[in-house]
Amino acid sequence: MSLNQHETVKEQYKTAANLNTRISIHEKYSTNKLGFGNWIFSHYDIQPDMKILELGCGTGDMWQSHIQALDTSTQLILTDFSEGMLSSAKSFLGEHSNVLYDVVNIENISYENGIFDRVIANMMLYHVHDLGKALSEVSRVLSSDGIFYCATYGENGIVPFIAGLLKEFGAKDKTNKNFTLQNGYDILKKHFNNVQKFDYEDSLEVTNLEDIIDYIYSLTNMTEIATVNRETFRAVLSKKMVNGVLHIPKEYGMFICRK
16 A cells, blocks of 8 residues: 555544444445344454454444453453544443553554454454554564454455446546455465454345445545536436345455464
8 A cells, every 4th residue: 555545544534434434334234134243253252361452443333232241351452543533432432441542553563572362453454554564563462372353355345336336437446455355365374374264245235325325425535436416326326226225245254363
């Protein structure tokens, strides 16, 4: 990722507004009712007395229904490189005796070697400027028997689908492919001996086009269509609806890594 792209990411995640818009579309219209966050948590092995580091925690929303289930002896450190996002997470989740909040850059993790039993980096590795350095840092702070969890998307999901629908307006699929379900395994194997990939089966069935239009406007990498008005989007998308439903593919999953 170039430095210009890095600045774009910082601007996009400086506050929670754009992220919340994208989260809400999944909450409303996903066909898999388990929910991606719950699915991810079903793969976590978290025991009492463990020390857990989450990098790029975002709004912290994935912990909302799970944080109370943590044993009080388990320490959770939620971090993000954006102070604004971390502030949102702290406001959203509140204060807990076993939860700390810290501003951390994954490329330079400010913690000692091998002190974490679990490290989490969900839906953020594709944004990292130097991914090799970042994963070396993750491996460094992870204990010898620790586990690293990282969720990501595939290359055939929502944004490529939307770009295809709106190509007549100059929309292009600029999906960041630095770390996807397709290439993540090979990238992780350079840093971890054991890497497993798990796929989450899901799609969107959108009934209110205003929500997907809001989603489109939240995509800061689709600058070509930023000036297209809502009425135009509405006309194009409505033609693709079947029985009042717009079907959109999703491609998400996660990797579980051990040293």
